Amino acid sequence: MEWNSCVRSREETRDFSRVRQKEFYKEGSSKKYVGIPGMNAMCRAMCHEPGVEAKFGTTVGTLQWLEDKNLWSPKDLDGKTLGHFDAMVASDKNVVSPRVTAVTGRPPPLDMSLVQELAPKLEEVPVLPCFCVMLAFSEPLSSIPVRSFAFKNSTVLSWAFCNSSKPELLVPEMMYSECWVLHSTAEYAKRVISQIGLQKLPSSVLSNVAEELFQEFQRNELNIPRPFFMRAHRWGSAFPAIAVAEDKKCLWDRSKRLAICGDFCVSPNVEGAILSGMGAAANIMAIISSI
Secondary structure, three states: OOOOOOOOEOOOOOOOOEEOEEEEEHHHOEEEEOOOOOOOHHHHHOOOOOOOOOOOOOOEEEEEEEEOOOEEEEEOOOOOOOOOOEEEEEOOOOHHHHHHHHHOOOOOOOOOOOOOHHHHHHOOOOEEEEEEEEEEEOOOOOOOOOOOEEEEEOOOEEEEEEEOOOOHHOOOHOOOOOOEEEEEEEEHHHHHHHHOOOOOOOOOHHHHHHHHHHHHHHHOOOOOOOOOOOEEEEEEEEEEEOOOOOOOOOOEOOOEEEEEHHHHHHHOOOOHHHHHHHHHHHHHHHHHOOO
16 A cells, blocks of 8 residues: 555654753664644555545444354444444553543443453553653754754663654745744653643742753753743653553454554554554454455
């Protein structure tokens, strides 16, 4: 399948790691990819593939297994049946997690008794939290020679990326301003969460987080000016800390034709999510073709 219309390579963007003040060292591949016009481009493109029927605005409340028909029957939050299906793919690790009940007051969509072999791997997938900060500057940061880099030996910042360097954002009105995204370390995020908890954070706390991450960004003597916009966001379950199906790419119940996939199966990034989804698709295609 070709994705030329919705994915573009970005050879000018490189991954760098800072090892000393104002010094950058290249690490990894120089070619990166970005969705056009947004990061959901591939998903949107697949929704328009021949034979694909996509439904939006519907929440699946229950995944019911019909033993007598050997089919899946998902139901919405009101208990209305959404159809009968030969196979099912779930891409959220919380599909059997009690966290769903804690947040929504409803049981998880998938009854763990239906997937007794898979459930233990999904019950508690440890995650690494992160705080993200968006910074907007009135002019490009010419003192920074790269468009993305990782921090070494910082307990506050792990990564910085020039969001304005994405191809879809290279428009005339953005030529004289520049946006950067900062990611905190998991260590920093855990420290803040341990003090405040997981409830909705007051704006004063988020403002303080944004200021601390910006100060760390500025600390390396790169002549970074004050941004005209700065906002922090808590990403409580940002990155899975383990891979629950690294070799098999997904969790697979052949008898019920159920695949559970996502970045938590392979690696904590978009590549891991895609590889896991491809693994789920391969399992389903292999068994459906024999029905």
